[in-house]
Amino acid sequence: MKTLPLISFRNVCKSWNQVTVLENFNLDVTSGELVVLVGSSGCGKSTLLRMLVGLEPASSGDILVSGNPVSGVGKERGIIFQEPRLFPWLTVTENVLLGLANSPLNSSEKKQLALNMLERVQLADFANVLPSQLSGGMAQRVAIARGIIAHPQILMLDEPFGALDALTRHTLQQQLLELHLSTGSTTLLVTHDVEEAVALADRVIVLSPRPGRIREEVKITLPHTRHRDDIAFIDLCRHIRHLITDVL
Template sequence: MSLLSIQNVSKSFTQDQQYLNVLKNIDIDIQQGEFISIVGSSGCGKSTLLRLIAGLDLDYDGEILLNQAPIKGPDLKRGLIFQEHRLLPWLSVTENIGLALAETPLSTREKSKLIQQHIDMVGLKGFEQAYPHQLSGGMAQRVAIARGLVNKPDILLLDEPFGALDAITRSTLQKELQHIWEREKITMILITHDIEEAVFLGDRVIVMSARPGQIHQIIDVNVKHPRHKEDQTLFHIRNQALANLHH
């Protein structure tokens, strides 16, 4: 039984009387605890697919089932992280993370404890009272990760979360995300246009092609975690994926 089952999903937009077929016949089954990477060129429909999984858009053909039940709308059980951190500038780190808990029935004390745990998890101890403008891009993205995880979601959806960061920060955060995933055993779906990132993190890499967005290839990455950047098998898989894409 899969946690998330995407069955024959197609999606189109009509804009200015133009019909645009964005996703076509997408089939993916995702198991509890899996790390799935989705790669594809800009405009191939990756964010559209993630929005459907998040329940932000219910207008599509096919079925998306979470634990056998259709997704009916957004839910705290699915955390979302975007390329931009989307923190509120007038709130501190603690308050920004706390916003994600606003709808929960937890006591103030329970909330504080959860917030502190997640600040520690992303390595921001000491920055509890800092404001977004006092943080680097990488630190702000760590806050966004903490905010995405603080509700203990079943699935974390990440839409190019490291796309705006410099190469060194990106590499550090990739390794940390891997550790968090291993420790928390959360199912993660990561969208990226970086094949190396997709292969480094993913148990499976779903390669999409564009116009309409379709699954071009699914690559199994049979390398156990924790993985290392220098791993030769990962290097080989990445090169094969690149060669395949350029065909």
């Protein structure tokens, strides 16, 4: 018996005015999968996430979660954007605590969780400062902490590490992967970084340029932890890069 996919895009189309951004997009994601979307800029990756999170309706087609059509935002779906979107008048800890707004925990338990999360993103020393006192990379780590602490059933990340330095990016990729493997959260990640895609994904979905459709789906079966200088890893990156840049 085939299990019901957790997420289904069925013949989803999206256009603004006369411009078709996505055309007959079909994708099923099983519970617990980590799926990475890659494709050239403007092919509709962010639009796909915004529709799944419920910020934007599809022009036609269906987007289903556990078989139910998405209508508006819901706490089982969370998103982390490329830019931090912190509240400037709240401290780092208070910003992270917003991720626990729907949690049944009491306030001291929430505070402890927030501090643990800040330690994981190496920001424990900045718990009580305002966002204006952080660098761009630090602010983004706060946003990542806020998104992850909410522990949504479906976690979406839209180029979350794009603005970070290489070392921080690598650390956070690893932490995202560990979190995913330990909690089994269903994760949809958009990235420009092909190595990030191959390091993390169960499946990489390569989109064609606008109107976005699936050009190819690349299953990544390499066991974790994946080594970026392995020949199989390098070959997969090369294949995906070729699919993105070789516009037919």
